[in-house]
Amino acid sequence: MKRMYAHTHEWAGLEEGKDVVVGISDYAQIALGDIVFVNLPTIGDPVTQGESFGDVESVKAVSDLISPVSGKVSAINDALLSAPELLNSDPLNTWVIKVEGSVDESLLMDEATYLALDKDH
């Protein structure tokens, strides 16, 4: 699976012939701190690349989750409702939603570019 990143710190996992997998980056979970609640869409909801599809709440703040993909939600990760801390412990292997749709890759970064970004400024 190839991971592409948005400036808003979500990742899209892309694999030929499969739904796009969406998660948040390691930087995002560090910046947010302990995540205590995840607000997910419902299966079938439309999502648009660059627009909010849910939010994550940490002890510090509530932050929008911005979709890196356009399409229709095909699955949500129910486990996050009772164990939001999974996003802290293993952000890259914890997906949030799966989307049947398409990604405009020109709006995203590959992993190396994203990791090299100076995100504090």
Next chain:
Amino acid sequence: MSALIFERSIKNRRGITLPEFDCPEVHLDENIVRAAAPRLAQVGEVDVVRHYMELSRNAFGVDNGFYPLGSCTMKYNPKLNEQTASLPGFSDIHPLQSPDSVKGALRLMSELSQQLCEVTGMDGFTLQPSAGAHGEFTGLLLIHAYHEDRKDVKRSKVIVPDSAHGTNPASANMAGYSIINVPSNAEGGVDVEALRSVLSDEVAALMLTNPNTLGLFDPNIEEIAKMVHEAGGLVYYDGANLNAIMGEVRPGDMGFDVVHLNLHKTFSTPHGGGGPGSGPVGVKAHLLPYLPDGTVVKEKFIANEKSIGRLRSFYGNFLVNVRAYTYILSLGSNGLKEASYNAVLNANYMMAKLKDHFPVAYPVPCMHEFVLSLQKLKDETGVNAKDMCKGLLDYKVHPPTMYFPLIVHEALMIEPTETESKETMDEFIRILIELKDKAYTDPEYLHNAPYTTPIKRVDDVLAARHPVLKAVL
């Protein structure tokens, strides 16, 4: 932790012993009579007094000490306000009394509205909303009514800058709008080009706080208001930070169409657990027809055909308005101006004294508050903004606002207000620097602070993930 009043309850203990009942008994219909007595704590008067005295000792308010909670304007509230609010003519009246019998109250509401018009440059006010976010919601309904009345029904979006108060997007969402975020520019103001790119005939309004949550006055405000108006939208002023500009510049003159004020912040009434708020909404003439029912103009309740309706029961938090009215009259127009000058002076003094110890997010002269970033401290010591705030509690000062605004990492937002002396501010500065030194020599100490408060470090993650909201007694 203190016992609950219910845990002090002893069966059949009473505060007052009533004399024997000597009136004829009346039997009420069975379906309106309780089957069982209400479950109340059974305690003596002395138990009640000691219980609440103990709780009050564990609480902290502006009467206890310095409270530089950014964007909350925790100024000292003069006791004169309490005296007027407890005058029988204000405190012993009921909203269902006939207007003829509460003329003094109506006059006060009219005059307060007039004074607020003068301070903000608006044409009319409603005192109904209960607090700031309620005022925002009211303002957005007014904006919606305005567009709808003009058959301009396509407008479904509200623009909110990323430095806005969190309540702005929440209120707009509750009013049925979708939100467009615009980023800040390098100076901390609204990015004018980014704003231009999202303006369209679908935009109902821009919500703006000026000075914003970084404590910065947006110098492009006139241009911003003009751009939004040219696109057919209205401009909403969040008055959370009015304390910086009272009597000096007016939102109405900057081009705003709607404002809400927080009387409990700017006009010195108790808040933050100390009392209810009041969030009056002011409008320019073109929005007057939509003001809520129950608004008082020239000592009369108005009822507009095009009104957005009623926002709450009765006429707002009236006694809060009495306190604000008292404050305005005791300061006078020059006094209000001077209060703002001193609020800005105090913030700049503290920023100048702290800037060599903590990076200031936007190192330019600020208004009534400023934002430090503790990111460097966190990187170098592992001590974060929260640890520092917990450390402050041991010195009997209330910590500043932390982790806000979101655009500054490890933010500490400090608002001293005008009522604090140089000595108080100097002491706070000394403490903060002392804690910083501690972070480098003994970070573990700060990870475990506070040590002297009634409740020590709370596990806020556990509390948020597994809240226990009910206790069986």
